Amino acid sequence: MVVSRHVSKRSLAGAPGGGDLSVNVFRSPKERVVEYALGLCALISVLTTLGIAAVLVFESLNFFAEVSIVDFLTETRWTPQFTEKHFGIWPLLSGTLLITVIAAIVALPIGLMSAIFIAEYAPSRIRKVLKPGLELLAGIPTVVYGYFALTFVTPLLQTFIPGLNIYNALSAGIVVGVMIIPMVSSLSEDAIRAVPRSLAEGAYALGATRIEVVLRVMVPGAISGIVASFILALSRAVGETMIVTLAAGAMPNLTANPMESVQTMTAFIVNVSLGDTPQGTVEFYSLFAVGLVLFLMTLSMNFLANLIIRKYRERY
Amino acid sequence: METNELNVSMTNGQAVLQEAKVLVENLDFWYGTNHVLKDVSLDIRANKVTAFIGPSGCGKSTLLRCLNRMNELIPGTRLEGRVLIDGRDIYRNADPVMVRRRIGMVFQKPNPFPKTISENVIWGARVNGYKGKENDLVEKCLRKAALWDEVKDRLNAQAYSLSGGQQQRLCIARTLAVAPDVVLMDEPASALDPIATAKLEETILQLKERYTIIIVTHNMQQAGRISDRTAFFYMGELVETDATDQLFTRPAQKRTEDYITGRFG
Numbered sequence: 203m204v205v206s207r208h209v210s211k212r213s214l215a216g217a218p219g220g221g222d223l224s225v226n227v228f229r230s231p232k233e234r235v236v237e238y239a240l241g242l243c244a245l246i247s248v249l250t251t252l253g254i255a256a257v258l259v260f261e262s263l264n265f266f267a268e269v270s271i272v273d274f275l276t277e278t279r280w281t282p283q284f285t286e287k288h289f290g291i292w293p294l295l296s297g298t299l300l301i302t303v304i305a306a307i308v309a310l311p312i313g314l315m316s317a318i319f320i321a322e323y324a325p326s327r328i329r330k331v332l333k334p335g336l337e338l339l340a341g342i343p344t345v346v347y348g349y350f351a352l353t354f355v356t357p358l359l360q361t362f363i364p365g366l367n368i369y370n371a372l373s374a375g376i377v378v379g380v381m382i383i384p385m386v387s388s389l390s391e392d393a394i395r396a397v398p399r400s401l402a403e404g405a406y407a408l409g410a411t412r413i414e415v416v417l418r419v420m421v422p423g424a425i426s427g428i429v430a431s432f433i434l435a436l437s438r439a440v441g442e443t444m445i446v447t448l449a450a451g452a453m454p455n456l457t458a459n460p461m462e463s464v465q466t467m468t469a470f471i472v473n474v475s476l477g478d479t480p481q482g483t484v485e486f487y488s489l490f491a492v493g494l495v496l497f498l499m500t501l502s503m504n505f506l507a508n509l510i511i512r513k514y515r516e517r518y
Numbered sequence: 519m520e521t522n523e524l525n526v527s528m529t530n531g532q533a534v535l536q537e538a539k540v541l542v543e544n545l546d547f548w549y550g551t552n553h554v555l556k557d558v559s560l561d562i563r564a565n566k567v568t569a570f571i572g573p574s575g576c577g578k579s580t581l582l583r584c585l586n587r588m589n590e591l592i593p594g595t596r597l598e599g600r601v602l603i604d605g606r607d608i609y610r611n612a613d614p615v616m617v618r619r620r621i622g623m624v625f626q627k628p629n630p631f632p633k634t635i636s637e638n639v640i641w642g643a644r645v646n647g648y649k650g651k652e653n654d655l656v657e658k659c660l661r662k663a664a665l666w667d668e669v670k671d672r673l674n675a676q677a678y679s680l681s682g683g684q685q686q687r688l689c690i691a692r693t694l695a696v697a698p699d700v701v702l703m704d705e706p707a708s709a710l711d712p713i714a715t716a717k718l719e720e721t722i723l724q725l726k727e728r729y730t731i732i733i734v735t736h737n738m739q740q741a742g743r744i745s746d747r748t749a750f751f752y753m754g755e756l757v758e759t760d761a762t763d764q765l766f767t768r769p770a771q772k773r774t775e776d777y778i779t780g781r782f783g
Contacts, residue, residue, distance in 0.1 A: 326593060400629040404689070406591060408642030408696050409619035418645070423632065 258497055261490035268484045274491065280454035280465075282474070282485040289488060291495060293454035297371070297464035298496075301446055304375025304460055305382060305439040310432055312379075313386025317428075320387070321394040322416050333388075340384035348448030351377035356449065363461065369451030372460040377449065378442050382435040389434065393427020394420050426514040430507040437503035441496065443468035467496045539564040539730040540585060540621075540700060545599035547580055547589065554580050556754045558599075562700075562747075567722060567731045569745035569762065571738060573777065576751040578734045582702050585732065586621040587614040603700065619646055622693035623702040627709050628685035630677035630692070635660075635669050638677045638688055642696040655695055662728075663691035664721040683714025687721055694729075701725065703733040707740065719744050738778060742766055750774045 227233075266274070269289045277290025316336060320329055356373040360366045397420050405415045421428065443466075451463030452473055465473075471489055479485045538561040547555035555577045562568045570578035583589045585601060587608065601608050608617045630638045639656045640648070648655065656673065660666040665687040669680070677688055686706055693701060703722070707715040722731060722744050735741050741748050742762060749759040750771075758771045769775045776782055 398629070400625060400627060401631060403588065403591070404625065404629040404631070404692075405641075405645075407586065407588060407618055407623035407625075408645060408692065409615050410642070410645045411615050414645050418641075419631065 255497065258490050258494040261487060262494045265484065265487035265491040268487070269491075278456050280470075282488050283477075287484070289484075289491075291492070293456040294465060294467045294470055294492060295495070296456050296458065297446075297450070297454065298440055298466040298468070298499075300371045300458060300460060300464055301375045301378055301442075301450060301466055302436055302439045304372060305379035305442075306432075306436055308376050308379025309382045309386050309435055309439075313383045313431070313435065314390055314428060316383070316387040317390035317394060318416055318421070321391045322412065322420060333391075336384045336387055339380070340388075342381075344381065344442065344444035345448070347377050347381050348445040351445055351449035366461055367451070367463050369449065369453075369463040370461055371450055371464045374446045374448075374450035375460065377445050378439050381442065381445065382438050385435040385438060386431050389431030390424065390428045393424035393431065396427065397423035426511045429514070430511045433503050433507035433510070437500040437507075440503070441468060441500050443472055447472045467492045471496075538562065539604065540732070541600075541602040541605070542581070542585075543600040543602070545581070545584060545597070545601065547577075547584060547598075548596040549580075549592070550594045554754050555584070558751075558756045560749060560756055560759060562730065562732055564699075564730050565726055565728070566746040567726050567733060567744050569741035569748045570732065570734045570751060571736075571741050571748060571777075572751035572757075573782070574736075577754040578749075578751045579704055581751070582623075582704055582732060582734050585700070585702055586618050586623055588618075588623065590614060619696055620698050621700045621702060622696055622698035623704070624686070624689050624693055624706050626705045628682055628689055630680075630685050630688050633677060634674045635677050635680070635688060636673040639691050639695050642692055646696055648695075659691040659695045660688075662694050662725065663687045664717070664724065665691055681714065683710045683717055686710060686714070686718060690721065690725075694725075698729070700730045700732065703731065705734050705736060708736060715740070738766075750777060752777070 274289055274291055277288050278292050279288035279290050280293040281288045316332075320332055320336075324332060351373045352368075355377055356366070356368060356370065359370075359373055363372075366372070401419050401423060402415050405419045410418070446466045447469040450466060450469060452465050452469065453463045454465045454470065455462055457464065471492055474485060474489050540562040542558055542560040542562075545555055545558040546553070558577075558581060560581075570582065572578050580589065584597060585608075589595050589597065597609065600610075603617075603620060606612070608621075631641060633641070636652075636656045639659050640652050643652075643655055657666060657670075660669060665684060668684060669675075669688075672679075677685060680688060686709075690701070690706075707718050710718060719740065722733065725731060726746075733741075733745065745762045747759065748762045748765045750757045750765065750769075750773075752773055758765065758769060758774045760770070765774065766778055769778060
C-alpha cells in the first residue's frame with residue numbers, strides 16, 4: 203500500500219492524468235528487497251537439504267573406505283558392535299520394510315476409506331467433528347505413540363497371540379500405520395474434493411448410485427493425488443523413528459515374520475547415537491551409511507510421488 | 519381441473535397431443551430458509567420442447583433439478599408438493615436412482631468424464647446394467663445427438679479433445695444411452711459460441727420426436743426458436759405458461775410482457 207501511494211504521488215506530480223511511464227515501480231528498491239528476502243528464505247531450506255546430503259555422502263565415504271560396498275549390499279548380518287563385525291544392510295532394510303508394509307496394510311485402506319467418507323458421505327455436522335479429530339491424530343508426539351505401542355498394543359496383541367515377543371514388528375507397524383492415517387486421509391480427501399462437482403453430478407444424473415459415483419468417477423479422478431498420498435505417508439513410515447525404537451526392539455534381524463523383534467535403520471541410528479560409540483570408528487561411520495540409504499529411500503519415494511502426480515493426473 | 523383430464527387422456531395409450539408427461543403439482547422448495555419455488559403447478563407434454571425462462575434466481579433451474587431429484591444432492595433442501603411422471607409420483611415410494619434413469623439431464627457446462635468418447639457414451643448404460651452390444655449403442659446415441667459424423671473415426675480419442683459444442687452433444691448422447699424418456703437441459707448452450715449453439719438447437723429439434731425435452735434458457739430468442747411451450751418464472755413463481763408463439767406475441771400477464779420486451783431482467 204505504502205509503495206503504491208508513494209509512487210502514484212510522484213507520478214501524478216510529474217504528469218497529471220497520465221503518469222510518467224518511465225517511473226520504475228516494478229523494479230523499485232523496495233520491491234527488490236522483498237524479492238531477495240523471500241528468495242533467501244526459500245534458499246535456506248534448499249541449502250540445508252544439500253548440506254545434509256553432502257555430510258551423509260562424505261562421512262559415508264569414510265565408512266566405505268573400511269567396508270566394501272559389496273559386503274554392505276550382500277551380507278546378511280549387521281553386527282557392528284560385536285567383536286566379529288558384519289556390515290550387511292539387509293537386516294536393517296528388512297526391518298524397515300517390514301514395519302512399512304504393516305503400516306501400509308493398516309493406513310492405506312483406513313485412510314482412503316475415511317477420505318471417501320469425509321469427502322462424499324459424511325453430513326457436514328459429522329465432517330466438522332471427524333476432520334479435526336483425524337488431524338489431531340497427526341499432532342500426537344511420536345514418543346507417545348511409541349509407549350502406547352509398547353504398553354498397550356503389545357499386551358493387547360499378546361492376549362491373541364500367546365508367546366509374542368515384547369518387542370515385535372507387528373505392534374510397532376500397526377501403530378506407525380495409525381500415525382500415518384491422517385496423512386493418507388487428509389491428502390486423499392483433498393484430491394477427491396478437487397474432482398469437479400460437475401463430474402459427480404453428471405454421473406448422478408445418469409442414474410449412478412453413490413458408490414458408483416465414488417468408485418467410477420471420484421476415485422479415478424483423484425487417483426494421482428491418492429497414490430501420491432500413499433507414497434508420502436509410506437515415506438513417513440520409512441523414516442519413523444521413535445515408535446520403532448521403543449516398540450520394535452534392537453535386534454537386527456533378517457526376517458519377514460512380524461511376530462519377531464526387528465531393528466529398523468532409524469532405530470539403529472538412535473541406538474548408536476545414544477551409545478558410547480567413539481567417533482572415528484567404523485561403527486560411528488556406519489551411522490552415516492545407514493542414514494544415506496534412508497535418505498535415498500525417502501528421496502526416491504518423494505520423487506516417485508511427484509512423478510505419479512504429474513503423469514496420471516486426469517485433466518478436466 | 520385440466521390436469522386431471524390430461525392424466526385420464528394418457529390411459530388410451532396413444533401419443534395424444536395434449537398428454538401430460540410430467541406433472542408438477544403445488545410444488546414448494548426451500549434451500550435452508552430460502553423459499554425458492556412457490557406453489558408451482560405445471561404440466562409438460564410429451565414429445566414437445568418446453569422452455570423455462572425468467573431472470574436469474576427466479577427458480578427455473580431449481581425446478582428443473584426437482585424434476586429428476588438432483589436437488590436432493592444439496593444438503594439442507596426441502597420440498598413439498600408432487601411431481602409425477604406418467605402419473606407416477608417420483609418422490610413418494612420412488613428411488614432417486616430409478617427416477618434419474620428415466621429423466622436424463624444435460625448441464626450448463628459440458629461435463630464429459632475424463633475418458634474416451636465411446637466410454638463416455640457407454641458409461642451410464644453400463645452403470646445401469648446394459649447388456650447389449652456396446653458399439654451399436656455408442657453409434658446409435660452419437661447419431662441421435664448429431665455427433666456421429668464428426669467423431670466416428672476417433673471414438674477412442676479423449677472426450678476433452680472435442681470442442682465445447684461437441685462435448686455438449688456428447689453429454690446428450692451419454693444421456694440418451696440410458697434410454698430416458700424425458701431429457702432436462704439446464705442452459706445447455708450458455709457456454710457455446712453461436713455456431714455450436716445453432717448445431718445444438720438443431721439436435722434438440724430432432725430429439726423431440728422421441729423425447730420430451732425441458733430446457734432452461736436465458737436466451738429468449740432461443741426459447742422462441744426451439745420450444746413449443748414456454749413457462750415464465752419470476753421470483754419463484756410460475757407467472758404464465760402457454761404455447762411459445764402465444765406467450766411471446768400475446769402474453770396474458772403484464773410481468774411476462776415486461777420481461778420479454780426487455781423492460782427488466
